[in-house]
Amino acid sequence: MLILQNLSDALILACTYILMAAGLTMVYGVLKVLHIAHASVYTVGAFIGVLVFSWIGNFWLALLCAMLISGVFGVLIYRSTYFYLLNAPRTVPLIASVGMFVMFTDLLQKNFLMGPYQRAFPAAGAGLPAIQTTWLSLTPKQLLILLVTLGLLVLLYFLLTRTRLGLSWQAASMDREMAAAVGINLNRSIAANFFLGSALAGAAGVLVGVYNNSVFATMGDLPSYKAFIIIVLGGMGSLPGAILASLLLAIVENFMVASIGYVLPRDSIAFLVLILMLMFRPNGLLGRE
């Protein structure tokens, strides 16, 4: 009973990880850039979400607006920086990304944007019911996270496998030059990829904001590295890998805490798992090669 409850809690935690990492792994797959500023997109998403929600009080509309604006924001990041750095050494886009993350976090903290304080995001479960069975219990918030994550993943699956756009991404993530050579419009394809990946980050920001009932300028600090643990664990650029890694990580973390407590903080546990795994599978759980 307790174990089942722990499992279902871990599942919800995994959903928040999946959302943080799914967009990032898509971007990484095509661009091979350590896009730390992805965490800024996440924060912006949460901010837009809470703003729209406080104006009109509808969670779904807030989520939609947040995803759209985050998507556009992501494309702007791509077009203003990475676009020019595609052939530079790996450190160059990495530092540019760090610069953007520092800049956006600092700007968001100013009073004309989010201010230094945390804000509540009282969307609760967006009207969903609680689930209470002998096997497990989910609060409305938890159900909301689960449903939205599943919905977005299904949508993503169809986009990736059933559309021209998705196929062109897959081609680009295998070999960028080759994809260009066979006539794929690389620029449009990468931009679309950024839009979708960033929209997912925005959705993650909104959902985590609702889940913890708090949105603040430095909330991106956590996904700035956590999302990377997940996509590396999963094998850079692999979406199924990221999902698997999220589940694994959430379960290991929660069960470590529930059984022996915090020997080390949650994130250090995650990094230890990562380092150990890399020793045996240097390319991640579902990595190629």
Place this chain on the structure above:
Amino acid sequence: MSSGYIVTIFTFVAIYISLALSLNILTGYAGQISLGHAAFLGIGAYTSAVLAVRYGLPFWVDFLAAVVITGIIGTILGLPSLRVRHDFLVLATMGVNFVVVSVFKYVDFFRGAMGLVNIPAPTILGLTFRGGAPYLTLTAIYALLTLAVCWYLSKTWSGLAFHAIRNDEDAAASVGVGSARYKIYAFGISAALAGGAGSLYAHFLGSVFPDNFVFVESIGMLSMVIFGGIGTLRGPIIGAIFLRLMPELFRFIQDYRFTLYGALLVLMMLFQPMGLLGKDSWLWKFSTRLLPGNRTSMREEIP
């Protein structure tokens, strides 16, 4: 006069010059991008602090122990780099940083989050270096020492080997350059030098807390190397000076200091991706043209 203020800032500048130069050995020469260098700063600082506070050992023992122990730990932590490559390695180094910080925080031997306090000022030959210009001299000497090591490495055969690893690991292995051995050397030397800087850092501040060595600090160090010009001797120095001074010089814009800091990094990467004084940077070309006798073909710039 605001002497102590400027001296304090330059003391940190000197410490960070050592850190940036040592990271450059790993990232610039051996091509192993690390986002965990603050871990080595922390290991050095904690080694020194533990020996000074818990065992009352004199400064020179703390300092040497910090260099040696950090070097050994760096060598061991370098082992995964033999299997793990590219961005995977970046994440692994980041992980090392997190784990090291939380060990300081969760293991009682290091006094956990209460930190180690009352670290005495260093005493060498009966002279106490408490703050001020004397301490700056000490850190400047250490920065020079680090520079000398880097200069030597970039000159010698192993320097060549490092470049070979950076440019093409597989090719380096095939022409008989023991890439594995040099990668481990790079980790060891880089960590040892950072450990010494950590010792100076701890004795200067007089107290160390786990949070002084978080991942964000590592990002700052890598930024210095790349902002200044990766793989060169001058680059990390100018990067450390510029990025350390910038937040202090721009105090007049108060809360926007870090907006500007971030924007500068982005702009530099867009317009001078090899850094302020890196190879191909216009500033470097311009200044070398002004100085006759300085040719641009430097050993550390082997393409």
Place this chain on the structure above:
Amino acid sequence: MKHKGFSLGIALVLLSLLAAACAPQAASTPVSTPEPVQQTEAPQVTEAPPASTEPIKIGFFSPTTGFAAADGTSALQSAQLAVKIVNEKGGVLGRPLELVYYDDAAKPDQASAIARKLIEQDKVVAAISGSYSGATRAAAPIFQEAGIPMLSAYAIHPEITKTGNMIFRIGTLATVQGRVGAELVGKVLNVKKVAVLIVDNDFGISLTEGFKQHAADLGLEIVLEEKYPLGETEFRPILGKIKASGAEAVYATGYYNEAANLVSQAKDEGVTIPIIGQEGYDSPKFIELAGPAAEGVIITTDLNRDSERAMTRLFLEQYKAAYGEEADMVGASAFDAVMVLAYAINTAGSTEPQAIVEAIANLKNFEDVASGPFLYYTPEREVVRPISSQIVKDGAFHLYHEFTDEALTKP
């Protein structure tokens, strides 16, 4: 090729010479100073002739950027408010107060540079740290050596005040608050078995230390002890353990953001035993973020929001009016630091450091503070004051119990 390394080396030497040249006073050979910091008496500073209307400068640093910006901003705004109130009442010694403030991003290296800047460039007569323990602890020895009084607003590391006779604390020592917490749980709530959650920083550890000591005196059994990382948002696994432990109450150290998640999730998971917090919870944000789950949470704090004391009311009302937000505990500490300094300078009749320090040390039943009254300072430069406990009722903190027994509240 060879010259490159050397010319760089020369540049580096020049750089350090340049810095040393900017530093005529300090550019001497290494000085032998055998005395440890603790014993150094502050040097006497001769004061400029009075009767000027030049402002009296007070230094201030707090993190207004970075992860700690919320606390840093509250502290800064409250200190500014206090300066405004003092100046409206005619200032100090007939001169206005001026707050010289810098952002330290909660980093010790920045704080140590700022300390020197405040002392040497701005020539402040005293300083206030509105920052965290690491930064405050790094700045304290510098103020001590320069003989400038420094007040730590809310940094609770015990070592800060041990630096020397120039360093005072405004907030209550965490070990004392932990002791009061144990009294609240064991005596007032009459609980026999308690679970303790420890946030993994100096605040959590010091609180727990005090709590455990007094719990042993009271025969209060600690059935579960769990450390958790600062900033944690997921408490469900711990809550499961608390349920299984048979605890009748939870003493949970932490700050309002962790606490908000803790109490919300406790409600979700059906944990109904009382949750006891401390001043880390004392922010209107706790109630905003936790919503209805905050109801019934009891905390110990220095700030009694139901107090009729004039200065408490003035602070709470003026803060709201000036900044549009409710004030928090961190702000109250910074506000009080300014008030204590203003009082001390007035009483001393000069801005001479030793006189200021003596005035603070001799302060008795001081009422002009929001989190007061300050009964007196101990020789260890820790304040003794009644500590209140507050309960969240109808979306606001209200007085629950007041602890005045000095056996309990004296550090």
